[in-house]
Amino acid sequence: MTGHDDLPAAARARQLEERLIGAGLTSDDEIDEFLTRLYTKASPVNGARMVARAWTDPQYRDLLLSDGTAAAAELGSDRLGYQLRAVANTGTTHNVIVCTLCSCYPVSLLGPSPGWYKSFAYRSRTVREPRAVLAEFGLTLPDEVEVSVWDSTSEARYMVLPSRPAGTGGLAADELAALVTRNGLIGTAPV
Amino acid sequence: MSYAAGATVRVRTGDPDHHTRVPRYVRGHTGVIVAALGRWPVPDDSARGIDPPRVETCYAVRFSAADLWGSGEHTVTVDLWESYLDRP
Numbered sequence: 403m404t405g406h407d408d409l410p411a412a413a414r415a416r417q418l419e420e421r422l423i424g425a426g427l428t429s430d431d432e433i434d435e436f437l438t439r440l441y442t443k444a445s446p447v448n449g450a451r452m453v454a455r456a457w458t459d460p461q462y463r464d465l466l467l468s469d470g471t472a473a474a475a476e477l478g479s480d481r482l483g484y485q486l487r488a489v490a491n492t493g494t495t496h497n498v499i500v501c502t503l504c505s506c507y508p509v510s511l512l513g514p515s516p517g518w519y520k521s522f523a524y525r526s527r528t529v530r531e532p533r534a535v536l537a538e539f540g541l542t543l544p545d546e547v548e549v550s551v552w553d554s555t556s557e558a559r560y561m562v563l564p565s566r567p568a569g570t571g572g573l574a575a576d577e578l579a580a581l582v583t584r585n586g587l588i589g590t591a592p593v
Numbered sequence: 594m595s596y597a598a599g600a601t602v603r604v605r606t607g608d609p610d611h612h613t614r615v616p617r618y619v620r621g622h623t624g625v626i627v628a629a630l631g632r633w634p635v636p637d638d639s640a641r642g643i644d645p646p647r648v649e650t651c652y653a654v655r656f657s658a659a660d661l662w663g664s665g666e667h668t669v670t671v672d673l674w675e676s677y678l679d680r681p
Contacts (some may be wrong), residue, residue, distance in 0.1 A: 533667070553672070555616060555672045558672055
């Protein structure tokens, strides 16, 4: 079995790291700290907790929709390194996130992005025929629901705030958070 | 030139030979400002090592699918820096 260390990409990454460290732009410790934060903390659990809180706390919902970065910080996800913008699904609008230029994605709140998010097919088709793409994910929207696609081309990162499912009135915050999926936060699932 | 939410803008045409964040599919199309996001370095400058880069307001701009593609009922919202835009 070949270890990742043997891959040409790993050698290139290491060379790049060494050049950046040599130029005084970063350090081994800084890279280690970044990777530790990424691998131990970046998870869709973070986004799901924010959604559950927004479902139960109207003030937090307002904060999430007006200043997503501050809303993330309030639940412990600070130092995002990007501006978070949450877009809310309603009875008449369904949102879906894509990055047509590359694969921009709020990794710290949604975890590492799925392979399909980075695929040429998803990136090119979502802006052109989102209903067909969503249907392939098993999400068929009523005709009266407008689809709003967000192409992440800047320093902002987008996250969908799904609608709270019916019949969840008695659930506690952690039970609500458990209903929220990564795809729901991207917009390729209803929740 | 700054734009208020609701303003109509047209994306500049042209195909620069350097890095840019204007997707080809919106070039020359008319959209509506949804929000001003923040003031950030223009990537076309940063990518070319221009120091200091221009720092401009970046806007979320909404386009209708029918306009972009000739069909479709959805909208597509793209983040675009001020110098990517003109008044129509």
